[in-house]
Amino acid sequence: MGAEFLPKPSENDLSGDYQAAPVILGLLPAALVDHIATVDLSILSRIPGEPGGSFPVAAEELKDLLKEVNTHISSSPNDLSPVKTIAGGSVTNTIRGLAAGFGISCGVIGACGDDEQGALFLKNMSFYGVNISRLRVKDEHTGQCVCLVDPLGNRTMRPCIATAAKIQAGELKREDFKGSKWLVVRYSIYNIEVINAAIQIAKQEGLLISLDLASFEMVRKFRTPLLELLESGNIDLCFANEDEAAELLSGEQVAGPEAAVDVLGKYCQWAVVTLGPHGCIARHKKEVVKVPAIGQTKAIDATGAGDLFAGGFLYGLVKGMSLEECCVIGSCSGGSVIRSLGGEVSPENWQWMYKQFKTKGLPVPIVSLPTYTRIYLIIDTQGDT
Structure with missing residues (x-):
């Protein structure tokens, strides 16, 4: 059997209180809900910002963008999928993946709104066993993000977080962090105060x-504060993709992933640059390794690829x-999420990942998943399909 599963204390418990000290915590200053849609390149040419990046938009821009996407999808039913709405954001994808696919006890610190989107976010994270007891629910709106996936599987993000429910630096408590081992953070100049406090x-x-x-846009526009954060000596592990790495080295004589x-x-202590279909390069002290991508396949949607890569890498460090x-x-983890739409890995794609582990001689994680997922995977591994 490819994976062993352990029951949760309660399958219906949505409080997330059953684990006092998650091993890994994710900082969510403003929780996000993703609206994911496959689109053609014509839409990308008509929205603010460069294709392929992530840049904030105002509430009205988000509304207009969703309206245009929905109109375009309804007018092109033959080749475009409907909008998919799930709990989203980079840290969310990493934490959810660690809990769902790797069996690591995880929690989130932050805030969401007391609205329909907030309820969706809480239910989605709780469903996968993520501890949400440190997530403040506020009488405000939950952040949203439109994720546009082009025919090549590349994604363009347009988050709306300016008016979203946010946790403030002064609301953080030492009890939120006590007993945990890792804190996962995503760089954002708009949340720099709470990031520094956390x-x-x-x-x-x-x-x-x-x-x-x-994102390369965030690094390009706010490179100096990023360097100050790195130079503080407080960052133990840093992930960048090729575009972000290029912006970080902007103006340097020597560029490239190795540099x-x-x-x-x-x-x-650890530095990782992901190279898309070419794998990654990583450094720990004086050791440098370059690893090719696993299980080459055409990406349906690159959303979450770096986030799930980070989750898998962190799992390895924890173990x-x-x-x-x-x-x-x-x-392997990053490869699992690009096989379908959105940053949430399906049961069959977790199963694909576990098979890659066995091929590489790596132990398959012991995980606790929702009942329907657990049954699916046990049947699938026993049948070896």
């Missing part, structure tokens, strides 16, 4: 910090695996 408290409680560089991990390695093994697990 990192400071987490460090006081002995947590390690994982930072994702978010990027060397630069990040000056500030962090004390080598740098190369962490990269292989990350590559």
Whole structure:
């Protein structure tokens, strides 16, 4: 059998209180709900910002964008999928993946609104066993993000968070972090105050910090504050994709992924640059490894690929695996999410990932998943389909 499953204390418990100290925490200053749709390139040319990146939009822009996407989908029924709405955001994808596919106890710190979108977010995260007891529910709107997936599987993000329910730096408590091992953070200049406060408290409680560089647009426009954050010495692990790495090295004489991990390695214990279909390069102290992508396949949607890679890599670190093994697990995990739409991995794609583990001689995680998922996977592994 490919995976062993352990029951939760209660399958219907949505409080997330059954684990006092999750191993890995995710910082969600403003929880997001993703609206994901496949679109053609014509829409991307008509929206603000560059295709392929992530850049905030105002509430009216979000509404107009969703309206245009829905209109375009309804007028092109033959080749475009409906909009899919799920709990979203980079940190959410990483934390949900770690809980659902790897069996790591995870929780989130942050805020969401007391609205329909907030309820959807809470239900989705609780469904996968993520501890939500540190998530503040406020009498405001929940953040939303439109994720546009082009015919090549690339995604363009347009989040609306300016008026969303947010946790403030002063609301963070040491009890939120006590007993945990890792804090997962996504770089954003718009949340820099709460990010810095969370990192400071987490460090006081002995947590390690994982930072994702978010998007090439964010790095380009706010490179100086990012460098200050890295130079603080508080970041233990940093993830960047090729575009983000290029922006980080902007103006440097030597560029490229190898140069990027060397630069990040000056500030962090672990540095990783993901290379899309070409795998990744990673550094830990003086050790550098380059690992190819696992299970080459055409990407249906690249949304969440880096987030799930980060989750797999973190799983490897938590389990004390080598740098190369962490990269292989990350590559398998990232490969699992690009096989369908959105940043939520389906049961059959987790199963695909577990089979890659067995092929590579890696142990399959012991996980606790929702009942229907657990039954599906047990049948599938026993049938070896």
